Amino acid sequence: MSVLPKSVEKVIDEFSRLPGVGPKSASRMAYHYLRSPNKDATKLANALIQMEDSVKNCKKCFNVAEEEECNICSSPLRKKDRICVVEEPLDVVAFENSGVYDGVYFVLGGVISPADGITSEELRFKELKNRVQELLSDANTLEVIIATNPSLEGEATASYIYDLFKNLLKEGKLKLTRLAMGLPTGADLEYADRLTLKKALEGRRNI
């Protein structure tokens, strides 16, 4: 005899698959909907179905989009002489929310991580190469900003991208840059890790 009705167990099971959601939180979420009036569960259900039906990848940058091209790639206001290569669509959101970047993006779809069975085959390197060629044919200069995370896998992926464009770089056709590493705003030197301090020292600038 199970304690929970089967349909509730199924919802808890689905919620538990979400990142950062354990069985306890998943139960709390399911019971939230059992308590809430106004058919809130149906609202979430409809939103999910609507999202799955309407969202695709932008054919140029592979960010999420409801059209063939995302809002950013299709905007005439965005500079096409710089392309920022990120791991995931959420990284695009982070840049956009900060309002510090006015170029276009490219979403790789992850990082090379042999431990997780993700090889370069799984990521969009071929598409990245095509996109860079496409932008190069329209612009005089192109900067490829590698914005993978400063993790082991992110660094490995950055090297892979560097190799990918080594020849074009030698030919002087493009510029390859990597996001700066150093102390984050508000950090306390005392608590900074060794690698961050090393990078901050290496990257020190004249004032």
Place this chain on the structure above:
Amino acid sequence: MSVLPKSVEKVIDEFSRLPGVGPKSASRMAYHYLRSPNKDATKLANALIQMEDSVKNCKKCFNVAEEEECNICSSPLRKKDRICVVEEPLDVVAFENSGVYDGVYFVLGGVISPADGITSEELRFKELKNRVQELLSDANTLEVIIATNPSLEGEATASYIYDLFKNLLKEGKLKLTRLAMGLPTGADLEYADRLTLKKALEGRRNI
């Protein structure tokens, strides 16, 4: 120009309403589904709709159920001479998972909390009284175990239940008990709060 497709924003918005889910986690959840293959979002959506369609309250104890009566109330194995009064269905799950109780339950639907605008009117006190009368008519003795949380509101609700059954208690028709308060297993006396220590001392037992 919004960064996110509208359908994604809608899903994030719905996820943010869940208890303990902030905007960042809600985004991560939505993007999890955008990344995942196998129509996982539809699976959650269908599970939610199925749950909302099939789950109702047990007519006896108001626990969640897919039938008129929940698995516990309808089981001939459960003792009907004790009823454990809890706040929420998840409290029933906690008791059941621990396997320490073999009686029936009653789910109040919350606690009296004037600060949140929840008065005794909103809770199932009338239904509790009826259920207790019903059990009394079948059994020689009945123990009402008050298992509201040891919070201010839980204690106030426990007092209210005591008042509710004061007369029956005087007539010797039932026994009213409250869960023991004291040190939890594995606790460290050094870090126990004053009230817990006080309750542990007050409730000390001969060994």
